[in-house]
Amino acid sequence: MQDKQFMKEMLTDSAQAYKQGRMDRRTFLALCGASGVALTAVMAGDAEAAADHVVMWNWGGQSEECHGSAIGDAFTASTGKGLRFDTSGPLEGKIKEMVESGNVTADVADADLFNAVSLGPTGHLEPIDYSVVSKDKTLPGYALEYGVSVILYGYAFVYDTEAYGDNPPQNWADFFDTAKFPGMRSLYKWANGSLEAALMADGVAGDALYPLDMDRALAKIKSIKDESLYWGSGSEAHSMCVNGEVSMGMVWQNRGRNIENDTDGRYKLVNNQALAMPGAYIVPKGNPAGAAAMQFIATAQEVPAQLALLDCLGMTPSNPAAFGQIPEDQQPYAITSAMNIDKIVYNDPTWWGENGGDAVNAFLDTIS
């Protein structure tokens, strides 16, 4: 899914690169594939040097620097292999296309755990080698056959303290209650998070969300449709709050700090009932560096790497050993910190991996 957009949106070059990156590459691949020009020939330069380095497929910009310093340096120190980047953004469709084109140029994709569920059984991913990668260094249930969660991010919301100063909203029920809390709302456009929030608002318990009751969730979404805007990227979510377009906005929780700062504290983050999303590293089938990809993932699981990713990118650790070491000032914005971990609910990657496509289309149908 497009959740990972927020990574590159911490960067200045944001949306344009995003759009160009994904369209250009796609067109290019389609052209090559269809006209019979062998991709191998075109990309031979990349492939042949693969043995001595691992290629990480991420969203570019700042994540390139952070992945390098947080994971790459330690990886190189222990294996002697280098780290390179493909920054075009590993959307599910692009992974599928890369594998099907027969020219796999990336080793580790910075994706979502539900991608592992949807792409793994169809043969697009290498299974995770749990003799190298540790199941204990992530949350239970987030170490799957074809992917392992390395970081967490989450869906929370911010609200306008000037609008609801005395009696602030506490949870998703308040978020969806436009009678008690009049004003505009914003939700994530690609269904993820929005559906769970709607169900919790409708009274479903956080640990009983899955399988999602789509009709119920969509009815709730529809009930505030006239008061809702929908964002497709983290920067959009950010600007909807900062520009005062909404009084309450669903955001990626790690953006909360920026929004609070940019509005001089007028908007405030609420982490209660935040939905934790497992960000995962997955390995495209037939990756050039082979087993080295597993060593890279194992390196990323280590506590120093986990804390460095939090510091550099604002990604919350998924290795329980790191939870206790989250620095004081990061705690309010890290969903697995001591002050937040008891209030959050957990995304089920299996449900999303199996039903995500239909859920997105049903959601789009409801909001458009």
Added chain:
Amino acid sequence: MNALRKHIHPGWLIIAPLLVMVMALYLGPILNILWLSVTDPEPGFGNYAKLGESDALIRILWTTVRICIITTVFSVTLGYSIAYAMMHCHQRQKNYMLTLLLVSFWISILVRTFSWLMLLGRRGLVNVALEDIGLIAEPIAFMRNELGVLIGMIHYMIPYAVLPLLVSMQAIDQRVMDASRNLGASGSQTFLRIYLPLTTPGLVASTLLVFILSLGFYVTPAVLGGGKVLMVAEYISVQLLVTLQWGTAAMLAALMLFGVLAMLWIMSRFMKLSTVFGGAAR
């Protein structure tokens, strides 16, 4: 061989390799899309059958066509008056306007889209100013709805509408207009009976250009529509990249392709397309 030579101009041989390459590069992907649309996820016309089954698809197509038509009508109308003004003002102002027009091609669509948010957004310049002088109590919802999408798209499309119109207006002999006046026609008669017909090829070209470009719009509706205005291009990209329903995406792409071709075919029944695309009028 000789018989062949009689029918095929030797000039074709020189450009043949290029022609083959272009055909491969264009036809290849198009055939690929057509193929996908009848094979993914399973062989047959299931993807096309979805059009009959799914209200959602029909609604998205209708939204797309509706927005494109409105955009085209406004862009071409406004573009016509801009081109007309450019043709009939002083050379210096004309150069100035032409520069502005060309500069607008260089400004990224994202910058232009977000500028509209800053200008007409809920706390944008216009709403704040209107509220400050007490004209309105609540901000006017210009953006994050279909109106916003239309404003953004029309603004983006106007330069594209102007250029073909400018070309066809430039080709008009001023003496022809003088002749009309000399023969006793009023200004509006001259416009309706001479100027408008003579600029029709430009109008058609500009309409086709704007409409076809609008069909592929993606960023502007996504941002200015507040997520509620879903057009085909964005939907296709979601099916390709997120939901992995490549068959649906290919079917919609094929549909748009056929739609555009059908439009060109209908146009060609009414006029020579070569005139529209800058060929000689005879």
Added chain:
Amino acid sequence: MADLANTGSLQLRDVTKMFGTFRAVDSVNLDIQKGEFLTLLGPSGSGKTTLLMMIAGFLDITHGDIALDGASIADVPAEKRNFGMVFQGYALFPHMSVRDNVGYALSVRKKPAPEIKTRVDEMLELVQLQDFADRKPTQLSGGQQQRVALARALCFAPPVLLLDEPLGALDKKLRVEVQEQLKDIHRRIGTTFIYVTHDQEEALSMSDRIVIMRDGSIEQVGTPKELYERPATRFAASFLGKSNFITQGVKTFALRPEKIDLRVGQGGDDARTSGTIRSITYFGSMQRIIVDTAQGDEIEVDIDVWRNQEALSVGAAVDLLWQDAAAVELKET
């Protein structure tokens, strides 16, 4: 067209056109008779088109006045003046058939269709284009287009027809043919024609009167014969036909080459001057001989080709003779 009988005279008073500080047309005074064929003749840039455009109403006049049959039309817009005009390059409506082009003036006047049809047929017959009514202008030859332009301009029976180099785009042979047709049409309809050209032969053969223009002013006005026989200035003499200039004291005379006779041998009593032949050029119908005179002038003589065949050769000594009346005294030099 009978209604034209009493209309179509034009009076131009001090008509002046300034483009910035440049005088394109300078104090032109002219009375044009109804039914007259008047030609504006002058070199490129002498203001012919500008003057015509002011008469048509496309250009404002800076000073002066233009009147039709005594009533000022200076403030009447072009579309209300009812003057026909044949444009340089014709300016036909490319998207309309010949029939629609010709009928345009009537159709914008909201005349009933049958009336338009009758009149257009009449016009097409006048210019002999009956068979071309349904063609588009691009499907016609240059001469045919020219005739469509003429028919279109005449269709609403204008009292005055303005023609700006209507034959400029035609080749020489076709031009002569169309000149005759134009002349013929003019005779038949009796409309005032104001005709712009810089072709002197065209001016001479077609016009009732010629206006020679120079730098925006009128140099001389008169019938072709008057202008040819009695040019007032060196400019008029040299622009219309060829001329030798002879100075005697303070006076200058113009002398047409064909009015000089040439005799081999020198020193005859009746010789005006003598000299030697520098060159002989053969033109078919006549030969042009250039003589260097004893005074150091150069005089051109046109004589018949059958004369003095053998004696005439370069370097031969000759006498030149002419009658008193042949030398025209110029008002200015």
